[in-house]
Amino acid sequence: LAKTTQPISMDSYEGQEVNITCSHNNIATNDYITWYQQFPSQGPRFIIQGYKTKVTNEVASLFIPADRKSSTLSLPRVSLSDTAVYYCLVGIYNQGGKLIFGQGTELSVKP
Amino acid sequence: DVKVTQSSRYLVKRTGEKVFLECVQDMDHENMFWYRQDPGLGLRLIYFSYDVKMKEKGDIPEGYSVSREKKERFSLILESASTNQTSMYLCRGGYTFGSGTRLTVV
Numbered sequence: 001l002a003k004t005t006q007p008i009s010m011d012s013y014e015g016q017e018v019n020i021t022c023s024h025n026n027i028a029t030n031d032y033i034t035w036y037q038q039f040p041s042q043g044p045r046f047i048i049q050g051y052k053t054k055v056t057n058e059v060a061s062l063f064i065p066a067d068r069k070s071s072t073l074s075l076p077r078v079s080l081s082d083t084a085v086y087y088c089l090v091g092i093y094n095q096g097g098k099l100i101f102g103q104g105t106e107l108s109v110k111p
Numbered sequence: 112d113v114k115v116t117q118s119s120r121y122l123v124k125r126t127g128e129k130v131f132l133e134c135v136q137d138m139d140h141e142n143m144f145w146y147r148q149d150p151g152l153g154l155r156l157i158y159f160s161y162d163v164k165m166k167e168k169g170d171i172p173e174g175y176s177v178s179r180e181k182k183e184r185f186s187l188i189l190e191s192a193s194t195n196q197t198s199m200y201l202c203r204g205g206y207t208f209g210s211g212t213r214l215t216v217v
Contacts, residue, residue, distance in 0.1 A: 038149070043115075043201050043208030044154070061140075087154075100170070101146070101154035 004088045009106040011050075018075045022088030022107050027067050031090040033064060033071045034099065038085045044101075047086075048073070083109045113138045117202050117209035124216050130189040132212050140176030143185035144169075144203040145177065147196075148211075156203065160185055192216045 006022040024033070032051050036044035048055055050062040050071070061074040075082060085104040092098075118133035136143065144159040147167075158168030158177040166177050174196060178186040185204075189196055197216045202209040 041199075041209050041211070041213075043203075045208070046206040049206075098144075098156070098159060099168075100156060103153055 020073045036087040040055045080108045114206045115204045115209040122214045132187040134202030140205035145187045147198040166197045
């Protein structure tokens, strides 16, 4: 399974756009890129998934360059409630597949 | 909305007890997973199952077993609970996680 590397922590202010970049240099052809959000004492919540180029939903956008060796989760206009840990994962698309979680990025949004 | 339900939110058990953690999903997913989460160690995969009666070891299976007799139910079993198994246990069905079971072994 491809290893992912992302920043340990990030700080932002309310209303700003936040971009969290994840590198996955040994991503395989069959791998998809998936992002999760986790609040304290809760299970992780699926945010977005993509294979290449750009994916957008009501919560976030995911940008994937042509070589797929990295990806960027973009959260538009964050609020205090976006303070959470964000995990980037790569794995075969198969109802989730065997996803291995890394350390994640702890995002802190300040007023 | 799809749902993954873990039977207990909080559980306290004694050392040596046999502990069952139950997880039920309503999505008809083949894939189900058990993780534990500990401060500083993140989420670690214990066991997973790609179909009924099938199971595969994750990264930390020692001290645990699983049962998948029906597609919607995936049980994690601690044969003889120990204090180092005190943790938050999270079940996943497809892409959806349950709310977690915080197990304390005393």
